[in-house]
Amino acid sequence: SAHANQEKRWVLSDFEVGKPLGRGKFGHVYLAREKRSSEIVALKVLFKSQLKQSQVEHQLRREVEIQSHLRHPNILRLYGYFYDQTRVYLILEYAAKGELYKELTRCKHFSERRTATYVASLARALIYLHGKHVIHRDIKPENLLVGVQGEIKIADFGWSVHTFNRRRTMCGTLDYLPPEMVEKAEHDYHVDIWSLGVLCYEFLYGVPPFEAKEHSETYRRIVKVDLKFPLKPFVSPAAKDLISQMLVKSSAQRLPLHKVLEHPWIVQNADPSGVYREGRSV
Numbered sequence: 616s617a618h619a620n621q622e623k624r625w626v627l628s629d630f631e632v633g634k635p636l637g638r639g640k641f642g643h644v645y646l647a648r649e650k651r652s653s654e655i656v657a658l659k660v661l662f663k664s665q666l667k668q669s670q671v672e673h674q675l676r677r678e679v680e681i682q683s684h685l686r687h688p689n690i691l692r693l694y695g696y697f698y699d700q701t702r703v704y705l706i707l708e709y710a711a712k713g714e715l716y717k718e719l720t721r722c723k724h725f726s727e728r729r730t731a732t733y734v735a736s737l738a739r740a741l742i743y744l745h746g747k748h749v750i751h752r753d754i755k756p757e758n759l760l761v762g763v764q765g766e767i768k769i770a771d772f773g774w775s776v777h778t779f780n781r782r783r784t785m786c787g788t789l790d791y792l793p794p795e796m797v798e799k800a801e802h803d804y805h806v807d808i809w810s811l812g813v814l815c816y817e818f819l820y821g822v823p824p825f826e827a828k829e830h831s832e833t834y835r836r837i838v839k840v841d842l843k844f845p846l847k848p849f850v851s852p853a854a855k856d857l858i859s860q861m862l863v864k865s866s867a868q869r870l871p872l873h874k875v876l877e878h879p880w881i882v883q884n885a886d887p888s889g890v891y892r893e894g895r896s897v
């Protein structure tokens with residue numbers, strides 16, 4: 616009888632490797648096509664030497680173990696992995712519309728409809744992850760990709776891959792950390808509610824809420840929850856209300872994710888399909 620669901624053993628020659636999509640500390644991500652199925656994928660190549668040097672092999676194994684079991688439209692799929700003498704290869708879903716932060720940089724800030732649609736999709740993805748006891752998926756703009764339909768996808772594996780023109784402010788940024796992490800307290804899934812609030816603010820204003828020149832100043836603003844809403848661009852009171860209920864110092868007081876999905880601003884602005892299409896009026 617056929618092996619009980621014997622996972623396919625992938626080898627590099629199963630793929631035609633194309634252009635590089637991004638480059639990072641541990642290696643590159645390439646566009647690739649699986650020869651038998653003609654499926655387009657993103658092939659993340661990590662150097663064993665780099666992994667060993669940074670003692671992250673066990674973390675990579677854990678990340679791959681988690682990621683390979685996740686199935687959600689707003690979480691980038693990990694189809695499989697393989698390795699050879701010198702490298703580890705991750706076979707990832709290819710997100711055809713690339714990195715969200717590039718789009719945010721280009722647009723300066725997103726509309727309320729676009730922001731609410733993304734925030735609702737991410738809240739659903741986080742509810743799914745928390746249901747699987749997976750937390751802290753590090754949802755800063757750098758780790759968000761956009762699929763062919765315009766749907767948002769969480770793409771982090773604990774290894775951020777630097778693309779060619781990486782945003783300077785993000786390297787080692789504190790911006791997305793909640794007070795309990797900045798104060799080195801242990802953290803639980805409430806951290807994701809905080810990060811989603813930071814992301815919602817940055818989508819609407821184009822800058823994160825506690826941004827400052829010095830790390831020490833950002834740190835002070837986070838622990839104090841020094842939340843200020845600029846006059847420009849105009850943002851509705853309902854949006855500010857949602858952000859204010861997520862960026863709360865006491866983690867237990869933060870608006871639970873299912874309540875985020877019921878918030879009037881989300882209900883009125885998020886596209887039910889979870890996809891933001893430019894210029895669609897109704």
Ligand SMILES: CC(=O)N[C@H]1CCN(c2c(Cl)cnc3[nH]c(-c4cn(C)nc4C)nc23)C1
Nearest residue numbers: 636637644657708709710711713757758776
């Ligand atoms: C945090 C992170 O992993 N960043 C990137 C590097 C490329 N990689 C991709 C991954 Cl892992 C998956 N799909 C991608 N699609 C793209 C991309 C598409 N366009 C038009 N431009 C780009 C770039 N990149 C990827 C992830």
